[in-house]
Amino acid sequence: MAVLRRTLVRSAPITGRKGSASMALPASTKPLRADAERTVRTILEAAERVLAANPAATMEQIAEAAGVARTTVHRRFASREALITALAAWATQRFHDAVEAARPDTAPPAVALHQVTANVLRVKIGWGFAMGALPTDAPEVARVHADVLAQCERLFARARDAGLLPADADLDWARRVYYALIHEAAAQSPDTDAAMDALASRVVDTLLHGVGKPATP
Amino acid sequence: MAVLRRTLVRSAPITGRKGSASMALPASTKPLRADAERTVRTILEAAERVLAANPAATMEQIAEAAGVARTTVHRRFASREALITALAAWATQRFHDAVEAARPDTAPPAVALHQVTANVLRVKIGWGFAMGALPTDAPEVARVHADVLAQCERLFARARDAGLLPADADLDWARRVYYALIHEAAAQSPDTDAAMDALASRVVDTLLHGVGKPATP
DNA sequence: ATGACTTGCGACATTGATGTTGCAAGTATC
DNA sequence: GATACTTGCAACATCAATGTCGCAAGTCAT
Missing domain, CATH: 1.10.357 (Tetracycline Repressor; domain 2)
Incomplete structure (x- = not known):
């Protein structure tokens, strides 16, 4: 629980609970599709903006600022912590x-x-x-x-x-x-x-x- | 655990609760008993210590650090926000x-x-x-x-x-x-x-x- | 164009924190 | 010592945030 997951960016659909561990920036797994990659960056930028204003902002607020659905954020980042880490x-x-x-x-x-x-x-x-x-x-x-x-x-x-x-x-x-x-x-x-x-x-x-x-x- | 959760900047402070506005400062109400006053200070000091280490610490952690029951904290401070304000x-x-x-x-x-x-x-x-x-x-x-x-x-x-x-x-x-x-x-x-x-x-x-x-x- | 991928949406399960209440036992205050 | 206050405990109720899932519709790549 307290273990911070190494999963930063999901490169493939999540299968198990703690299974998919894809490394940080030099994604060793699969290259994301163009649109997915764009979404990731959009989310990161939104997260920076929103969290700078309020460090306790929720995933929903971040998603909203990024113009995507909350589920999409979770699809790209396994958890809130993973998002922050990324x-x-x-x-x-x-x-x-x-x-x-x-x-x-x-x-x-x-x-x-x-x-x-x-x-x-x-x-x-x-x-x-x-x-x-x-x-x-x-x-x-x-x-x-x-x-x-x-x-x-x-x-x-x-x-x-x-x-x-x-x-x-x-x-x-x-x-x-x-x-x-x-x-x-x-x-x-x-x-x-x-x-x-x-x-x-x-x-x-x-x-x-x-x-x-x-x-x- | 997420180290950066709820600061006091909850963006959605509106709960269905009615405004139980009990002021934090010892100002207008009655002088506390020696007993209670000491607990208040103990809680405040514990809160400082705990929150300095982790701004997202829970009431329970603060209570534990103060050596009192969680309910006592709530008895002295109407809400988490009230505690922070105090x-x-x-x-x-x-x-x-x-x-x-x-x-x-x-x-x-x-x-x-x-x-x-x-x-x-x-x-x-x-x-x-x-x-x-x-x-x-x-x-x-x-x-x-x-x-x-x-x-x-x-x-x-x-x-x-x-x-x-x-x-x-x-x-x-x-x-x-x-x-x-x-x-x-x-x-x-x-x-x-x-x-x-x-x-x-x-x-x-x-x-x-x-x-x-x-x-x- | 076809197949694979991605997204939004709605629904759901889970969890952890917050805030309340009642009561018994302990303490301050007069 | 009587009275009023305070505390711990345990049991609630609530709620917001997290995280999952499946499906339909849209988008990318080849």
């Missing part, structure tokens, strides 16, 4: 891509910092619920988060070595402040790319220099 | 007191900033759920939050005028960063008073100067 997996993939795209391990720290910020911000605005407050015990999701965490730590270490941070900086605190700032900034939901970049700049600037008056003796 | 009201009071105690309107900005931070941190650690992620439509709660917000804005304005912040600082952004930092810091849960003050110092320092290397050419 949602997390989906968003996590985007998250990972966003970080990767910034080449945080090779680009100059200052550049990477800005780029990562902007990219992650973009994802977080569209998939805030899926990324945020959900206890991801999921197998694949946790791995990606750990991976991103490691990349983040490496980036901060490089930033320190490059002189952006003091030599004795508490990198863990720095990282957490960074996360918090991104989280806060994501609430702004800028509409244009320019606003996006401006926001990212503001996050990085605040991270490095705070909001106080620079000391000018 | 919890929010209780925590909000603490919050308000914490801010007031720092005399943010009269103490020197730098002092007030540190004091407010430390005080609020203390409350937020013990009553994190009640203060945090809950859409308090409650009448009294919203008022207090608005009040604190105003105090915070005044404090930041004074800080700017005192030269702590640049003259053209975006006070709204500053305040939001401040909130975010406090929220993040509260996750640390320091045990001693010394750690408490150290954490507050760190928050204020980070707020003003960030985590970057100070420019010293």
Whole structure:
């Protein structure tokens, strides 16, 4: 009962109770038909929207927002939990891509910092619920988060070595402040790319220099 | 189990039940017996603990954590929603007191900033759920939050005028960063008073100067 | 065009949480 | 010590959400 089912997306009609376990994104089973795949995405997008507004939303509300029947949601996702898990997996993939795209391990720290910020911000605005407050015990999701965490730590270490941070900086605190700032900034939901970049700049600037008056003796 | 079920945002709050409007606050009715008052506090504290760990916890879990029968919880709080509301009201009071105690309107900005931070941190650690992620439509709660917000804005304005912040600082952004930092810091849960003050110092320092290397050419 | 797949709809079973009530036994308060 | 309150227990009643199933009608792929 408490066992979270690994069944994320049903690729075939459900037969038994706990039988059909099809893996997450790289669906190892059968490719869905075009229309079915579209439905899955529609449902995921609706779920993000609805759950962001109300984390306790029912399957029916999600179905309604997606413009499908409730039974269809259950046909595609074995359970409510499976839907949430799939949602997390989906968003996590985007998250990972966003970080990767910034080449945080090779680009100059200052550049990477800005780029990562902007990219992650973009994802977080569209998939805030899926990324945020959900206890991801999921197998694949946790791995990606750990991976991103490691990349983040490496980036901060490089930033320190490059002189952006003091030599004795508490990198863990720095990282957490960074996360918090991104989280806060994501609430702004800028509409244009320019606003996006401006926001990212503001996050990085605040991270490095705070909001106080620079000391000018 | 689904970890994210019913928050208080039930989208369909309308049950056939007639409005059994028994107010949550100990205000207008009779003073409870010493007995009962203690149970109320015990339940509130248990609720905070349990709900912080799992926002979708059931009344039964809360009752169990409080060491009372489930029916007793229902006797003291008309409904789940009433319990949450009472919890929010209780925590909000603490919050308000914490801010007031720092005399943010009269103490020197730098002092007030540190004091407010430390005080609020203390409350937020013990009553994190009640203060945090809950859409308090409650009448009294919203008022207090608005009040604190105003105090915070005044404090930041004074800080700017005192030269702590640049003259053209975006006070709204500053305040939001401040909130975010406090929220993040509260996750640390320091045990001693010394750690408490150290954490507050760190928050204020980070707020003003960030985590970057100070420019010293 | 044919066959396989997908969806909406209606109906059903199940479960878990909520909220009530009555009563006996225990406690505070005067 | 009498009275009024409070609690635990056990038994209800209710209800909303989940999850299943079969079938008819529609859609996709080849």
